[in-house]
Amino acid sequence: MADERKKMHMDRASCELLVTRFQEAMRKGLAGEEEELKMLPSFVTKLPGGKEEGAFYALDLGGTNFRVLRVSLKADDQPQVQQKSFTLSATHMQGSGERDLFPFLATCIKTTLMELENSLPPRDNPLPLGFTFSFPMKQTALNSGKLICWTKGFCASGVEGEDVVHLLQAALDQVDVHVRVCALANDTVGTLMAKRAREERACIGVIFGTGTNACYVEKVSNIPKLKKEEVGAEEMCINMEWGNFGASESSQEVLPLTLWDQQLDSESLNKGQQRLEKLIGGMYLGDLCARMLASAVASKELELSLSSKEIRDAFSSSLASRIEAAESPVQLQQLLEEELTIQISPAAAQLILEICSEVSSRAARVSGCVLAAIVKHMGLVGKEIVVGIDGSIFKLYTRFK
Numbered sequence: 001m002a003d004e005r006k007k008m009h010m011d012r013a014s015c016e017l018l019v020t021r022f023q024e025a026m027r028k029g030l031a032g033e034e035e036e037l038k039m040l041p042s043f044v045t046k047l048p049g050g051k052e053e054g055a056f057y058a059l060d061l062g063g064t065n066f067r068v069l070r071v072s073l074k075a076d077d078q079p080q081v082q083q084k085s086f087t088l089s090a091t092h093m094q095g096s097g098e099r100d101l102f103p104f105l106a107t108c109i110k111t112t113l114m115e116l117e118n119s120l121p122p123r124d125n126p127l128p129l130g131f132t133f134s135f136p137m138k139q140t141a142l143n144s145g146k147l148i149c150w151t152k153g154f155c156a157s158g159v160e161g162e163d164v165v166h167l168l169q170a171a172l173d174q175v176d177v178h179v180r181v182c183a184l185a186n187d188t189v190g191t192l193m194a195k196r197a198r199e200e201r202a203c204i205g206v207i208f209g210t211g212t213n214a215c216y217v218e219k220v221s222n223i224p225k226l227k228k229e230e231v232g233a234e235e236m237c238i239n240m241e242w243g244n245f246g247a248s249e250s251s252q253e254v255l256p257l258t259l260w261d262q263q264l265d266s267e268s269l270n271k272g273q274q275r276l277e278k279l280i281g282g283m284y285l286g287d288l289c290a291r292m293l294a295s296a297v298a299s300k301e302l303e304l305s306l307s308s309k310e311i312r313d314a315f316s317s318s319l320a321s322r323i324e325a326a327e328s329p330v331q332l333q334q335l336l337e338e339e340l341t342i343q344i345s346p347a348a349a350q351l352i353l354e355i356c357s358e359v360s361s362r363a364a365r366v367s368g369c370v371l372a373a374i375v376k377h378m379g380l381v382g383k384e385i386v387v388g389i390d391g392s393i394f395k396l397y398t399r400f401k
Contacts, residue, residue, distance in 0.1 A: 001299050004258045005292075005355075008362045015369050018254045022373035025245060030218070030238070032225030036248050038241040041226050042189050042215065043142045045233035048197040051075045057127060057179070059109070062134025062187050063152060063210040064088055066105060068112035084112045097159035097167060106171035109179065126178040133164055134187040134213070136241045145184045151243065151274055152211045152283055186239040187390070188215035195388025202386040204374055205237075208367065208400070209391030211274075211281040215239050216374050242370055246275025255279065256362055260291040276370070280363045282317040282393045290315035292355045302351050305342050314340055320356045321396040357399055364400045 010018075022037075029039030052073050060067040065085050072080040086108045092101050113120055113127075121127040135154070137145035147160050159167065165181045172179055185193075192205025192215055204216045218238045220231050246255050252275060264278060264287055265271055278284045290312040296302035297311070304311070319339055326332035329346060332353060336344045344352075375381055394401055 001292075001295050001301060004260070004295075005358060007258045008256050008358050010256055010362070010365050010369075014254070014256070015365065018366070018369040019373045019376065021251055021254045022242075022245060022370050023377050025251060026240070026373065026377055029240075030223050030225065034248075036244055036246075036251060038136055038148065038239075038244065039223075040136070040138060040186075040239040040241060041223065041231075042185060042237040042239050043139050043231075044185060044189055044193070044237040045231065045235060047217070047237075048193055049200070050197045052197065057129035058132060058190075059105070059129060060132045060134075060187065060190075061105065062132065062207075064093075066108055068109055070112075070116050082116055084108070084115065093154045093156060095156060097156040097162075098170075101156045101159070102167045102171035103174065105168060106175045106177060109172065110175050110177045113177065113179075120176075121178045123178050126180040128180050128182040130183040130185065130190075131165065131168065131181045132185055132187050132190045134207070134211070136244075137164065137184075137186075139184065142183050143181055149270070149273070151270060151277070152281070153269060155269055186213065186215060188213045189237050189239060191388045191390045192216075192237065194390075195386065199386045201384065202388050203378070203380075204371070204385070204387045206367075206371065206387060206389045207391045208280065208282075208389065208393040210283045211277050212243050212367070212391070212393075213240065213277075214242050214371070214374065216378060218378075240374075243274045243277030243281065245370065246279075247273055251275075255366070260288055260295070263291060264288060276366065279366050280393070282391075284317075285359055285363060285393070286315045286317035286320050287312065288359050289320045289356050292359070293352060296351065296355065303345060303348050304340075306340065317393070318396070320359070321393075321398075323353055323356045324360060325396075325398050326353070360397050360400045363393070363397075367400075 025037045026039065028034045029037035053075055055070060055072045058069045058071060065087055067083050067085050069081055069083040092104050135151055136148040138148055139145040144163055144165055146163050149160055165184055168181060188205040188207050191207060192202060195202040204214065206214045215237050217235050220226065220234055220236055246252050255275065261278065264284060293302060294308040294311050297304050322335060326335055333344055333346060333349045336349055336352060
C-alpha cells in the first residue's frame with residue numbers, strides 16, 4: 001500500500017510535465033484535432049461590466065440539486081438573490097429525459113414562479129431566462145446546445161445528441177408555463193461572468209464541486225475549428241470540459257493515478273472518461289478515501305471493525321472534508337466515532353486523516369497544474385489576473401483551498 005500511496009505525490013518535474021501535456025491538449029481541442037479536451041465555443045462574446053440592472057431568472061442544473069433563481073441587479077451593488085432548490089431523484093437522473101427529467105424541471109419552474117411572482121407570465125409576453133446546464137454540450141448559438149454526453153452520475157435516456165433547450169421548452173409548454181430560454185451556458189461560464197461583473201480582470205472561471213470544469217476567454221483567431229466570420233467578435237468564452245483530460249494513454253501517463261483510481265474508474269458509469277474529474281470532483285473524493293481505507297484495513301495497517309462495504313457506505317466527500325477540518329486529535333477522534341459508530345484509536349484516527357489529506361492534496365496539486373496551463377496558454381504568466389471559483393470542494397476542503 002505504501003508504494004501506491006507514493007504515486008499520489010507530485011514533484012516539480014511531474015507538475016511541469018502535466019502543464020505541458022495539458023497545453024498540448026488545449027491546442028488540439030481548439031483545432032478540432034481530438035476530443036479529449038473538447039474546448040467548446042460558448043458563443044458568449046460579451047462579458048458584464050458591472051453596470052447591468054434589472055431582475056432576471058436563471059436555472060441551474062449540474063448535480064443532484066436543481067435551482068431556480070430570481071436575481072435583482074443594481075449597478076455597483078451586490079445582487080439580491082431569491083432561489084428555490086429541488087432535489088433530483090435517481091429516476092430524474094437515470095430515467096427518461098422526456099418523461100422524467102425535463103417535466104420535473106418544468107414543474108419546479110412553475111412552482112417557483114407562483115411562489116415568487118404569485119402568477120405566471122402571459123402567453124404574449126413570455127419570461128426570458130438563462131439556463132445553466134453543466135454538462136458537455138455542443139453549442140451552435142447562445143440559446144441552443146446539444147448534450148454530448150452525460151457526466152456526474154446522470155444517464156437519463158433520450159437526451160444525448162438532443163438540444164436541451166428544445167427539450168425544456170417542450171416540457172414547459174406541457175405545463176402551460178410561458179418562458180423563453182434566451183441564453184444557455186455552462187456553470188463555469190456563469191461563474192466567470194459573475195466574477196467579471198465585480199472584477200474586470202477576471203478571465204477564467206473554475207468549478208470545484210460535484211464535478212470540475214473550467215472556462216476562459218480565448219481569442220477567436222486562436223480557435224481554428226471556428227470561423228471568425230461566423231462569430232463577428234474578437235473573443236469568446238471557451239468551455240473546456242477539462243474533466244475529461246486523461247482519456248488518452250499519453251495524458252494518463254502524466255496523471256498521478258493509483259490502483260484505487262483504476263478501480264473507481266472501472267466501476268463507474270463512464271469508464272475511461274472524465275479521468276481528471278475523478279481525481280478532483282466531490283462525487284469521487286470520498287469514494288477514493290474509502291477505497292484506500294479498505295485497503296489499509298485489509299493489509300492490517302489500519303484497525304477498523306468495519307467491512308469494505310461498510311466503510312464505503314459510511315464515507316463521503318463531506319465527511320472527508322470535516323475530518324480534515326478537525327482542530328485537534330480529540331475532536332478528530334470524536335467525529336470519527338460519531339460518524340462510524342465504532343470506537344477509534346488515536347493511531348487509527350491519525351492514519352484516516354493522513355489518507356484523506358493525501359487525496360485532497362493530490363486534487364489540489366492537479367488542479368493547480370491545469371490552471372497554470374491555462375494561464376501559460378493565455379500568455380498571462382507574471383501578470384495580475386483574477387480567477388472566479390465556485391463549488392463545494394473549494395469552499396469546504398480547507399487543505400484544498
